[in-house]
């Protein structure tokens with residue numbers, strides 16, 4: 332193959348030129364004298380038309396024997412064709428087979444069950460639907476980082492291995508750690524982000540976080556990626572404003588850059604076009620009252636389950652903040668409500684259409700005595716929080732932050748049935764492979 336190697340997404344700039352594509356054959360149609368090779372190289376897809384009389388006998392025969400997902404180099408001339416999805420087609424002049432699988436590609440054109448697909452996630456990622464979701468994932472992360480960078484945030488990542496329980500003793504992955512006592516896989520990077528906020532003001536951490544929850548729902552993973560901004564001197568209201576501006580920015584960015592991907596997923600774009608600030612804001616008290624009117628039996632004071640969140644979000648056409656939950660159902664670090672010590676200054680941001688919680692946020696307890704009392708009330712080991720309490724000893728400060736679950740945001744934006752498609756390598760109770 333002597334023609335220059337060009338990526339498929341750049342082909343339109345090379346009309347009339349002879350080029351080489353390096354990639355895989357993901358589909359093929361043949362008549363007696365013509366092969367229609369559907370090629371992909373990770374940047375896009377293009378059809379290569381191979382006419383028997385225009386190529387060597389060997390190349391035409393080799394093309395005939397190609398299995399799906401054979402790796403190939405294809406040489407041809409670029410032709411503009413507005414009927415083609417990529418706007419171009421390739422008139423094939425040469426074929427080099429890098430590797431023709433010696434068995435049928437397992438994820439063929441027929442439908443497969445979800446467990447089979449997840450067992451073959453390392454191959455399923457090649458399919459057009461999974462490519463669309465992963466491109467949207469990349470854009471969600473890009474937009475979130477771009478927004479925070481533009482707003483003056485510093486990325487200060489938190490550790491994955493930690494000795495402090497960040498969210499709650501129930502959902503912990505515990506591991507032996509040399510002669511130390513226990514270590515855990517981080518449930519959240521928040522506590523460290525709070526320390527970083529005292530150093531840099533506006534910070535965020537972004538990485539995998541882990542929950543050993545036995546939740547077999549379409550919203551729960553045991554490993555998920557979380558974006559956790561933290562801001563010194565932000566109170567509850569400023570925290571809410573930051574959350575809605577970030578989410579609106581992400582949705583606008585995805586609508587701008589991933590329209591084709593969203594449409595290929597059959598997503599109703601009008602639902603996302605409504606995601607503009609201000610989002611709805613209701614208190615926990617108002618929300619529980621609405622839920623009871625809608626038939627929920629969740630008693631006052633309890634947290635909302637998936638069912639409640641689904642019912643609630645179906646009453647609104649854009650994201651809803653539910654704020655100031657009862658202290659007893661929320662984490663130890665949340666600031667008491669100044670007018671009602673039974674409540675805390677927190678919020679959950681619920682995505683509409685039944686997607687539920689995508690963000691959990693709060694103003695943090697900055698009063699040392701109250702924080703120690705909460706740590707004790709929760710039965711946590713005060714010793715492992717001595718460094719965290721130092722933040723209240725050396726210049727305590729009002730501060731707030733939140734955690735946005737990336738996969739939950741992606742599932743909502745893409746309109747996915749289950750969060751597992753939002754992760755390249757989903758981890759659930761029964762799956763840590765591939």
Ligand SMILES: NC(=O)C[C@H]([NH3+])C(=O)NS(=O)(=O)OC[C@H]1O[C@@H](n2cnc3c(N)ncnc32)[C@H](O)[C@@H]1O
Nearest residue numbers: 519521551552555559689690691732733734736739
């Ligand atoms: N910096 C902070 O203030 C974050 C805080 N420490 C925290 O972890 N809050 S959270 O437990 O509600 O989780 C935050 C979000 O993390 C997501 N989340 C939380 N748990 C899960 C599971 N199991 N699977 C997928 N996504 C999950 C979901 O979007 C939640 O709203």
Ligand SMILES: [Mg+2]
Nearest residue numbers: 679688690691
């Ligand atoms: Mg939460």
